[in-house]
Amino acid sequence: MSYRVKGNTGEWEVVIGLEVHAQVISNSKLFSGASTKFGAAPNEQVSLVDAAMPGMLPVLNKEVVAQGIRTGFGLRAQINLKSVFERKNYFYADLPQGYQISQFLEPIVGKGTLTLDLEGGKTRDVGIERMHLEQDAGKSIHDQHPTQSYIDLNRTGVALMEVVSDPDLRSPEEAGAYLRKMRSILRYLGTCDGNMDEGSMRADVNVSVRKPGEELGTRTETKNVNSIRYVMQAIEFESKRQVKVLEDGGEIVQETRQFDPSNGTTRSLRSKEEAHDYRYFPDPDLLPLVLDPKWVEEIKASIPELPDEKKERFIKDFGLSSYDAGILVIDRDRADFYEEVAKGGDPKVAANWVIGDFFGALNKSGLALAETPVSAKQLGGLIALIKDNTISGRTAKEVFEEMWETSKDADTIVEEKGLKQISDTGPIEAAIDEIMAANPSQVEAFRGGNEKLIGWFVGQTMKATGGKANPGMVNQLLKKKLAG
Numbered sequence: 001m002s003y004r005v006k007g008n009t010g011e012w013e014v015v016i017g018l019e020v021h022a023q024v025i026s027n028s029k030l031f032s033g034a035s036t037k038f039g040a041a042p043n044e045q046v047s048l049v050d051a052a053m054p055g056m057l058p059v060l061n062k063e064v065v066a067q068g069i070r071t072g073f074g075l076r077a078q079i080n081l082k083s084v085f086e087r088k089n090y091f092y093a094d095l096p097q098g099y100q101i102s103q104f105l106e107p108i109v110g111k112g113t114l115t116l117d118l119e120g121g122k123t124r125d126v127g128i129e130r131m132h133l134e135q136d137a138g139k140s141i142h143d144q145h146p147t148q149s150y151i152d153l154n155r156t157g158v159a160l161m162e163v164v165s166d167p168d169l170r171s172p173e174e175a176g177a178y179l180r181k182m183r184s185i186l187r188y189l190g191t192c193d194g195n196m197d198e199g200s201m202r203a204d205v206n207v208s209v210r211k212p213g214e215e216l217g218t219r220t221e222t223k224n225v226n227s228i229r230y231v232m233q234a235i236e237f238e239s240k241r242q243v244k245v246l247e248d249g250g251e252i253v254q255e256t257r258q259f260d261p262s263n264g265t266t267r268s269l270r271s272k273e274e275a276h277d278y279r280y281f282p283d284p285d286l287l288p289l290v291l292d293p294k295w296v297e298e299i300k301a302s303i304p305e306l307p308d309e310k311k312e313r314f315i316k317d318f319g320l321s322s323y324d325a326g327i328l329v330i331d332r333d334r335a336d337f338y339e340e341v342a343k344g345g346d347p348k349v350a351a352n353w354v355i356g357d358f359f360g361a362l363n364k365s366g367l368a369l370a371e372t373p374v375s376a377k378q379l380g381g382l383i384a385l386i387k388d389n390t391i392s393g394r395t396a397k398e399v400f401e402e403m404w405e406t407s408k409d410a411d412t413i414v415e416e417k418g419l420k421q422i423s424d425t426g427p428i429e430a431a432i433d434e435i436m437a438a439n440p441s442q443v444e445a446f447r448g449g450n451e452k453l454i455g456w457f458v459g460q461t462m463k464a465t466g467g468k469a470n471p472g473m474v475n476q477l478l479k480k481k482l483a484g
């Protein structure tokens with residue numbers, strides 16, 4: 001079912017386009033050699049270029065350009081061999097140049113596609129309009145002094161990628177899926193760390209509403225939202241607000257809004273009348289960026305397997321469901337971990353264990369994957385023991401818990417605790433014979449048609465063998481013997 005906002009006049013469709021600002025992983029800034037490391041004391045990482053000292057000239061950072069190209073390939077997008085840096089002029093205290101160097105008419109990356117992984121393993125493609133490179137601004141600090149503002153220029157000039165989506169998203173969930181996938185792709189590529197709480201990925205959220213089938217409505221833009229949950233909340237609030245305004249006979253004005261995380265609402269920052277005229281023009285200090293096609297090809301050849309391809313391979317080679325494969329490929333470490341576990345035998349069983357027991361245990365103990373007490377190889381070893389019938393699936397759960405506590409190998413634990421499953425027919429048959437001899441009336445009832453009693457016999461046999469009998473074998477032998 002598609003997402004709709006219910007109003008008094010019927011149902012409204014929500015239309016969303018996201019602009020994602022992603023900080024490029026690079027040691028130095030877009031046009032200066034200053035460090036980009038997170039967490040430095042204010043104004044420790046500011047070169048003369050960043051501070052816009054007179055006469056300072058920008059020098060383009062080649063690594064950032066390479067990162068931009070990688071991102072373009074990750075978004076299955078057109079790489080433009082010629083692009084142009086332009087000045088986006090506006091005044092703000094934390095913008096010493098009085099303009100931001102950005103790309104406008106000719107961005108480095110053109111149209112592309114991002115595939116959403118939705119509920120139930122469904123997917124949907126969303127259009128990418130463009131991606132360009134630009135400088136970040138500095139930071140104004142208002143909460144240190146009652147009457148003064150402070151400026152931190154560490155972030156000034158840090159390279160950002162702005163990825164602009166088409167207005168293709170239709171619900172808060174889809175917007176969430178879009179951001180999760182974007183983050184996953186950028187992390188696979190190593191072009192952005194995707195840490196939203198450190199501000200390395202932020203979104204401008206464009207929202208409009210319309211009656212299904214109608215033309216696009218007027219959008220508002222909620223700036224700089226820094227968590228996926230907040231983006232979803234902003235969409236929910238903003239779409240309901242717009243429906244109410246329209247149904248009350250009002251009009252939506254194209255405006256910039258701000259999200260308030262304390263109550264999940266948005267409020268107006270500035271309206272269209274006050275909208276910026278950025279007076280874009282090509283930066284005279286920078287030549288057009290012309291890429292060597294050979295270099296671009298080299299970069300293309302170095303792109304790693306990305307989540308979509310990996311997912312497809314997991315489905316095809318390992319027989320996983322789209323849903324399971326989607327969960328496993330979300331980040332590269334998880335996917336690698338799973339593949340290592342799958343070497344232990346049955347890849348489908350491995351997926352169940354990794355997604356269920358293993359991720360569950362990680363979650364419960366609040367550990368990151370890198371801190372796991374049970375290695376992929378060890379988990380693979382446990383699964384191999386189930387596969388070759390050394391232990392039952394049920395015993396395996398017990399062994400896993402012990403592994404988690406002690407970091408011991410599965411076979412060591414099975415050996416030490418004597419958990420080996422009984423798969424010899426001899427002792428199982430002996431146990432069954434004894435139970436049947438001691439319970440003639442049950443045997444008679446079963447033979448008389450009460451087939452449900454098989455469960456009782458299984459239980460008795462398991463009990464008699466200390467829970468170690470191979471359950472498949474117990475079933476098989478019981479059926480044979482009870483049939484008489």
Ligand SMILES: Nc1ncnc2c1ncn2[C@@H]1O[C@H](COP(=O)(O)OP(=O)(O)OP(=O)(O)O)[C@@H](O)[C@H]1O
Pocket residue numbers: 015016017018019164165166167168204206207208216217218219221
């Ligand atoms: N009617 C609409 N409803 C919802 N989203 C829309 C609508 N029209 C456009 N959008 C989305 O708004 C975003 C516009 O971003 P874009 O960077 O092109 O321009 P901008 O927001 O005006 O510029 P700036 O980068 O200065 O904020 C895109 O993601 C686009 O898909």
Ligand SMILES: [Mg+2]
Pocket residue numbers: 019162164
């Ligand atoms: Mg934009």
Ligand SMILES: [Mg+2]
Pocket residue numbers: 019204221
């Ligand atoms: Mg915008």
